[in-house]
Amino acid sequence: xxxxxxxxxxxxxxxxxxxxxxxxxxxxxxxxxxxxxxxxxxxxxxxxxxxxxxxxxxxxxxxxxxxxxxxxxxxxxxxxxxxxxxxxxxxxxxxxxxxxxxxxxxxxxxxxxxxxxxxxxxxxxxxxxxxxxxxxxxxxxxxxxxxxxxxxxxxxxxxxxxxxxxxxxxxxxxxxxxxxxxxxxxxxxxxxxxxxxxxxxxxxxxxxxxxxxxxxxxxxxxxxxxxxxxxxxxxxxxxxxxxxxxxxxxxxxxxxxxxxxxxxxxxxxxxxxxxxxxxxxxxxxxxxxx
Ligand code: URA
Numbered sequence: 569x570x571x572x573x574x575x576x577x578x579x580x581x582x583x584x585x586x587x588x589x590x591x592x593x594x595x596x597x598x599x600x601x602x603x604x605x606x607x608x609x610x611x612x613x614x615x616x617x618x619x620x621x622x623x624x625x626x627x628x629x630x631x632x633x634x635x636x637x638x639x640x641x642x643x644x645x646x647x648x649x650x651x652x653x654x655x656x657x658x659x660x661x662x663x664x665x666x667x668x669x670x671x672x673x674x675x676x677x678x679x680x681x682x683x684x685x686x687x688x689x690x691x692x693x694x695x696x697x698x699x700x701x702x703x704x705x706x707x708x709x710x711x712x713x714x715x716x717x718x719x720x721x722x723x724x725x726x727x728x729x730x731x732x733x734x735x736x737x738x739x740x741x742x743x744x745x746x747x748x749x750x751x752x753x754x755x756x757x758x759x760x761x762x763x764x765x766x767x768x769x770x771x772x773x774x775x776x777x778x779x780x781x782x783x784x785x786x787x788x789x790x791x792x793x794x795x796x797x798x799x800x801x802x803x804x805x806x807x808x809x810x811x812x813x814x815x816x817x818x819x820x821x822x823x824x825x826x827x828x829x830x831x832x833x834x835x836x837x838x839x840x841x842x843x844x845x846x847x848x849x850x851x852x853x854x855x856x857x858x
Contacts, residue, residue, distance in 0.1 A: 661728035661729075662728060662732055662733035663727065663728045663733060663747070666747060668702070668703075668704070668748055672702075672704065672705070676705065676784050679700075683700055683757050686757065686777070689774070690770075691759070694758075695716075696722055697716075697724035698724070699758070700753070702725055702752060703748065703751035703785075705751060705785045706787075707751040708750075709751070709849065709853060710751045710753065710785055710789070710790045710791070711727075711735065711750060711751070711752045712754065712778075712790055712791065712797045712801060713753070713755070713793045714756070714800075714828065715758070715759060715766050715796075716756070718759070720732075720759065726754055731830040732829070735793075738829065738842070742843060743846055743849070743850060751781075751785045754797075755774060755796065757774055765796055771800045779819070782820070788822065788852065789821060789852050790821045790824070791826060791846075792824065793826065793827070794828030794831060795808040795811070795828075797828070798825045802818055802823060808825060808831075812826050812827065812841060813844070815852065824845055826841075827842050
């Protein structure tokens with residue numbers, strides 16, 4: 569039988585109220601932090617049933633704010649056994665709309681339309697929106713992520729959830745550039761179910777889109793966010809921890825591997841290395857790190 573430590577004596581009624589207020593405050597902060605990370609139920613709690621498969625989305629304009637198919641009543645669960653916060657249409661992007669000219673996609677010709685209609689792999693059947701990417705073209709700097717997540721699939725914009733908020737802060741507060749001045753895209757244009765890792769067949773099917781985008785953007789530097797992006801861009805990767813800190817000539821640019829912002833949200837200690845990588849990027853661009 570386990571012996572429990574004796575309970576602390578109850579504080580007097582006045583203190584009890586203060587303690588309760590502290591507990592409520594701490595719990596609110598904890599819940600807010602979890603929500604920020606997209607979590608509303610914790611691993612181990614019973615999962616709600618998966619929503620019925622959404623009907624295949626009809627082609628739609630890239631970056632359309634309105635999903636082509638109605639969002640499922642219950643959002644899908646993430647791979648870590650957690651449930652995403654809020655129904656799709658209640659999601660408010662963590663990232664402001666970009667201040668770009670209406671015709672910012674013009675340099676890409678009909679590529680946005682071709683990506684919207686793409687059925688090269690099975691991901692096209694389940695997506696709500698394709699996520700072309702967004703920013704300026706040409707641009708000297710590209711950030712390449714892995715694949716759209718839940719929020720991106722709903723909004724058609726890249727990196728608009730908690731990880732996107734951090735990426736935006738890295739660009740704007742850290743590098744002193746505007747998100748509008750760079751281009752942000754992903755190796756895949758459609759969300760893999762339950763945010764699972766991209767399959768090689770999907771990366772291969774989407775690669776021509778990525779190459780066409782890069783040929784138009786003509787970046788000097790491509791920041792590869794996380795191991796999947798590194799592998800998709802370079803063909804192989806022994807792991808992001810071994811790849812970061814290096815600069816690799818590929819795809820007509822300098823490729824700088826660094827940690828994915830979603831990883832940084834869970835591992836704040838890695839932000840120091842990530843900032844070193846961003847300083848390397850600034851040097852490669854001829855901009856003195858602040
Ligand atoms: N993670 C990614 O890799 N890409 C996004 O667009 C969002 C989250």
